[in-house]
Amino acid sequence: MAHAYTPGLKVVERTVITKRRILPLKGEVLVEQGTTVRAEDVVAKTDLPGNVHPINVANILGIVPEDIEHSMLVKHGETVKKGEPMAMTKGFFGFFKSSCESPADGTIENISKVTGQVLVRGVPLPVSVDAYIDGSVTEVIQNEGVVVETRGAFVQGIFGIGGEACGELRMVCSSPKDVMDKSSIPNDCKGQILVGGSIVTSDATKRAIEMGAVGIVVGGLADQDLRDFLGYDIGVAITGSEQLGATLVITEGFGEINMAGSTFEILKSNEGRRASINGATQIRAGVLRPEVVIPLESSELEQSKVSESLSGGLQVGSEVRVIRDPYFGRLGTVTALPPELRKLETESKVRVLEVEFDDGSKTILPRANVEMIEH
Amino acid sequence: MTEIVPENVKSILATDCGSTTTKAILIEKRDDEYRLIVRGEAPTTVEAPFEDVTMGVLNAIAEVEELAKRKILDGNKILTPQTDEKTGVDIYISTSSAGGGLQMMVGGVVKSMTVESAQRAALGAGAIVMDAIASNDGRLAHEKIERIRQLRPDMILLSGGIDGGTISHVVEIAELIAAADPKPRLGMSYQLPVIYAGNKDATAEVTQRLGEKTDLEVVDNLRPVLERENLIPARNKIHDLFMEHVMAQAPGYKKLMAWTDAPIMPTPGAVGKIIETIAKLESIQVVGVDIGGATTDIFSVFSGVFNRTVSANLGMSYSVSNVLAEAGIDNVMRWIPFDLGERDLRNRIKNKMIRPTTIPQSLQELIIEQAIAREALRLAFEHHKSLAVGLKGVQQERTISDAFAQSRTGATLVNLMQLDMLVGSGGILSHAPRRHQAAVMMIDAFQPEGVTRLAVDSIFMMPQLGVLSTLHETAATEVFDKDCLIHLGTCVAPTGTGKPGAPCMQVSADLPSGEHREVSLSLGEMYLLEAKVGESVRLTVNPHKGFDVGAGSGKSITVNASGGVVGVVLDARGRPIAIPEDRPERVRKFQEWHKALSMYPEYSF
Numbered sequence: 016m017a018h019a020y021t022p023g024l025k026v027v028e029r030t031v032i033t034k035r036r037i038l039p040l041k042g043e044v045l046v047e048q049g050t051t052v053r054a055e056d057v058v059a060k061t062d063l064p065g066n067v068h069p070i071n072v073a074n075i076l077g078i079v080p081e082d083i084e085h086s087m088l089v090k091h092g093e094t095v096k097k098g099e100p101m102a103m104t105k106g107f108f109g110f111f112k113s114s115c116e117s118p119a120d121g122t123i124e125n126i127s128k129v130t131g132q133v134l135v136r137g138v139p140l141p142v143s144v145d146a147y148i149d150g151s152v153t154e155v156i157q158n159e160g161v162v163v164e165t166r167g168a169f170v171q172g173i174f175g176i177g178g179e180a181c182g183e184l185r186m187v188c189s190s191p192k193d194v195m196d197k198s199s200i201p202n203d204c205k206g207q208i209l210v211g212g213s214i215v216t217s218d219a220t221k222r223a224i225e226m227g228a229v230g231i232v233v234g235g236l237a238d239q240d241l242r243d244f245l246g247y248d249i250g251v252a253i254t255g256s257e258q259l260g261a262t263l264v265i266t267e268g269f270g271e272i273n274m275a276g277s278t279f280e281i282l283k284s285n286e287g288r289r290a291s292i293n294g295a296t297q298i299r300a301g302v303l304r305p306e307v308v309i310p311l312e313s314s315e316l317e318q319s320k321v322s323e324s325l326s327g328g329l330q331v332g333s334e335v336r337v338i339r340d341p342y343f344g345r346l347g348t349v350t351a352l353p354p355e356l357r358k359l360e361t362e363s364k365v366r367v368l369e370v371e372f373d374d375g376s377k378t379i380l381p382r383a384n385v386e387m388i389e390h
Numbered sequence: 391m392t393e394i395v396p397e398n399v400k401s402i403l404a405t406d407c408g409s410t411t412t413k414a415i416l417i418e419k420r421d422d423e424y425r426l427i428v429r430g431e432a433p434t435t436v437e438a439p440f441e442d443v444t445m446g447v448l449n450a451i452a453e454v455e456e457l458a459k460r461k462i463l464d465g466n467k468i469l470t471p472q473t474d475e476k477t478g479v480d481i482y483i484s485t486s487s488a489g490g491g492l493q494m495m496v497g498g499v500v501k502s503m504t505v506e507s508a509q510r511a512a513l514g515a516g517a518i519v520m521d522a523i524a525s526n527d528g529r530l531a532h533e534k535i536e537r538i539r540q541l542r543p544d545m546i547l548l549s550g551g552i553d554g555g556t557i558s559h560v561v562e563i564a565e566l567i568a569a570a571d572p573k574p575r576l577g578m579s580y581q582l583p584v585i586y587a588g589n590k591d592a593t594a595e596v597t598q599r600l601g602e603k604t605d606l607e608v609v610d611n612l613r614p615v616l617e618r619e620n621l622i623p624a625r626n627k628i629h630d631l632f633m634e635h636v637m638a639q640a641p642g643y644k645k646l647m648a649w650t651d652a653p654i655m656p657t658p659g660a661v662g663k664i665i666e667t668i669a670k671l672e673s674i675q676v677v678g679v680d681i682g683g684a685t686t687d688i689f690s691v692f693s694g695v696f697n698r699t700v701s702a703n704l705g706m707s708y709s710v711s712n713v714l715a716e717a718g719i720d721n722v723m724r725w726i727p728f729d730l731g732e733r734d735l736r737n738r739i740k741n742k743m744i745r746p747t748t749i750p751q752s753l754q755e756l757i758i759e760q761a762i763a764r765e766a767l768r769l770a771f772e773h774h775k776s777l778a779v780g781l782k783g784v785q786q787e788r789t790i791s792d793a794f795a796q797s798r799t800g801a802t803l804v805n806l807m808q809l810d811m812l813v814g815s816g817g818i819l820s821h822a823p824r825r826h827q828a829a830v831m832m833i834d835a836f837q838p839e840g841v842t843r844l845a846v847d848s849i850f851m852m853p854q855l856g857v858l859s860t861l862h863e864t865a866a867t868e869v870f871d872k873d874c875l876i877h878l879g880t881c882v883a884p885t886g887t888g889k890p891g892a893p894c895m896q897v898s899a900d901l902p903s904g905e906h907r908e909v910s911l912s913l914g915e916m917y918l919l920e921a922k923v924g925e926s927v928r929l930t931v932n933p934h935k936g937f938d939v940g941a942g943s944g945k946s947i948t949v950n951a952s953g954g955v956v957g958v959v960l961d962a963r964g965r966p967i968a969i970p971e972d973r974p975e976r977v978r979k980f981q982e983w984h985k986a987l988s989m990y991p992e993y994s995f
Contacts, residue, residue: 067532067569069532069569129595130565136569237736238733248714250703250709252708252711252743269741339742339748343741360751360752361752361823381748381751384751
């Protein structure tokens with residue numbers, strides 16, 4: 016194929032960010048086109064059908080399923096309250112009656128003469144969708160949701176844990192090389208998103224959650240710490256539903272890896288601003304990466320030009336990040352793109368590029384093992 | 391679709407729309423035989439921003455046109471049939487696994503009987519089975535309902551009960567499905583397809599419960615009596631519904647379906663088809679494996695019975711981390727002949743997961759990746775062996791002579807001693823820098839016994855050939871034999887265990903070069919005999935007492951072992967393969983094996 020390299024993650028200072036905020040089932044949209052919204056504002060809501068509570072009435076009453084309808088006190092479609100008798104046997108001359116109570120508030124959905132089972136559908140479960148980012152509604156999708164748009168900084172991470180959150184950005188490391196350890200977590204970080212350097216330790220993550228931080232953005236994380244922390248191994252890269260108390264976004268990869276300078280600078284220049292963060296990651300078809308969205312005021316935007324996405328492809332002069340050992344995490348500039356296949360140490364013949372690292376040293380790498388840093 | 395007369399077919403175009411790449415192949419009849427001419431590929435275009443699968447198909451075909459210097463497309467239309475040697479094609483067919491393939495849920499009464507049969511029907515049709523709900527699976531009714539609601543499969547296969555048996559259990563499962571009111575994965579506007587293939591006496595009751603809430607289809611019972619499975623009607627219905635519902639919902643597929651001369655098949659279903667065809671034609675026992683980034687599929691045919699399993703979370707990129715989680719760190723580490731800390735290995739594996747397209751640059755990285763592949767293959771094969779079993783719950787007739795050899799019902803059908811051929815495909819096997827590495831990965835993971843031929847599918851053409859076999863068996867099998875498979879050679883391995891260094895087997899070999907060689911191997915040794923593709927080695931293998939190469943303990947065999955790009959591997963490591971637990975000894979042993987089989991360039995770690 017023409018492009019063997021991995022397109023990089025998006026890290027931009029100014030861009031237009033749009034988010035579709037859609038209900039899981041059709042429902043009611045609460046805002047109009049043009050409405051200015053804050054991240055936590057509810058934009059659409061609906062009711063999901065309630066949980067179903069199956070209960071084998073025939074077994075409980077000790078009757079054959081065919082006779083169940085004679086014993087039912089409520090009929091199909093009627094409402095019941097939790098603890099209310101639903102069925103009762105006639106007993107023996109009015110004595111020794113046995114009864115069966117409803118396990119929940121709800122409606123009788125099914126009475127089965129074959130199995131003796133009665134299904135009680137619980138009350139509907141309300142669900143709502145919030146705006147997630149500060150911005151304005153640019154489109155209303157009838158009965159389904161809205162599109163929210165904002166302008167600001169946008170940083171994509173490589174892997175994340177936990178769902179959507181919103182809070183004030185705060186730098187806790189002074190350089191992208193710094194380790195974010197327990198001592199770097201301030202006491203007053205409640206509701207904040209903390210930004211570190213090359214790696215976050217297990218202790219630091221725990222303390223950040225204890226102190227009430229809503230998010231952590233950092234270069235790297237050791238897999239072993241992640242496992243200890245979650246209590247299980249992440250087998251397949253589909254995340255976002257973890258309930259840790261804080262959302263984690265790693266920007267570079269697993270292990271200790273300096274956060275890319277441009278990423279660190281963007282986050283630093285926005286310290287103190289409100290940002291929205293989402294750890295959800297999915298690395299199969301329809302790739303989903305974790306992200307940090309930092310909306311800017313319109314007055315600030317006027318002073319700077321909004322940049323368009325630049326994915327022109329790999330060229331001599333492109334800035335790249337190495338994404339596989341033995342140079343994993345190092346940043347450099349492409350100095351040559353030889354067209355012919357080259358033999359690696361493994362004896363595989365692949366397309367390669369020459370890269371010059373910050374210290375002036377040069378090396379040959381497979382094109383598949385670098386990603387572009389997009390500005 | 392027009393009627394196809396096999397004798398008149400001169401050219402065939404076939405595509406496979408994978409989740410990342412769409413591959414196209416062109417087959418032509420030349421000098422009275424069908425051969426692969428060229429292949430092209432392009433990124434799949436099912437996802438945004440394209441959302442039309444045909445764009446990727448057309449791009450892949452355009453590459454084929456360019457390479458073959460043949461006009462196939464007229465704008466956005468495939469020219470069929472061919473009008474002259476350089477214009478059009480006679481047949482166009484396609485397979486697809488884009489958008490996650492076919493994802494199903496199965497339900498039934500007894501877990502080890504009807505539910506297992508339903509699983510086999512779904513897997514055989516090329517589906518991933520997301521969950522199997524059974525009356526006796528230990529979950530409470532409300533837990534099952536919750537699970538059905540969460541899953542959002544493409545379709546459900548419901549079975550249960552033998553014809554004439556009790557109906558209440560299968561009706562209960564139908565009630566749970568109705569209560570869950572499941573929604574299909576793709577598209578909000580249509581009802582979820584449910585296939586009922588259970589006790590025919592329960593049809594009316596099941597229809598009453600599911601008829602309105604789902605798109606219910608009734609087919610013959612897949613287990614009409616305990617002693618017999620009848621999976622074909624259910625399997626065919628799955629294929630029909632896959633076309634009508636799942637494919638029709640995926641972007642651009644309606645257009646693609648109108649172009650093809652045969653129904654679009656799910657990729658794994660098509661792979662199964664070609665393996666089944668080959669096993670039948672050559673009367674051999676075959677195991678095939680396709681190890682991908684996310685999943686590993688295993689196909690087998692033993693005694694004419696076809697089985698397929700898919701291990702949905704064992705793969706080499708997206709699911710690589712799960713291989714470590716399931717196999718455990720020690721099992722991965724045992725294949726690595728150098729020092730590596732757990733922390734380091736964990737980070738490397740996770741980094742591969744989050745950046746799946748990267749490739750090993752150093753030899754160490756390659757060896758690590760191949761170590762993980764062994765475990766992924768091993769686990770997937772274990773899974774396969776547990777599902778490729780005889781029918782459970784069947785009464786067996788026993789004679790007095792069986793009294794001391796009680797065999798269970800439901801024993802695995804996989805018999806490694808009877809296995810004739812092991813075929814591997816998927817990046818890690820097909821693209822190994824040396825074919826020797828692919829051969830040894832397969833030997834280590836599957837541990838074939840006796841005499842077994844080894845091959846890899848060079849460019850993963852099996853899916854296209856599978857669909858082709860439904861239209862034109864000759865063309866499919868000719869191309870499979872000549873262009874699809876790369877014959878690696880043969881593995882000769884006695885079963886048995888013993889002390890390392892104890893005598894294991896004596897081999898007399900007449901090599902294709904005319905040379906006669908006597909090889910004596912001790913337990914724990916490997917040896918490679920040179921024999922190229924198309925050549926064979928006349929072997930007399932004398933196993934020592936306690937070792938068996940197929941004729942019984944200590945009994946010799948004489949065979950013609952096929953050569954290949956690797957040769958004939960004499961594997962005297964015993965079965966199960968004994969790997970030294972002591973680390974320095976293990977490292978020494980690995981270095982010895984790597985050298986004996988020319989697996990890697992010279993290394994010193």
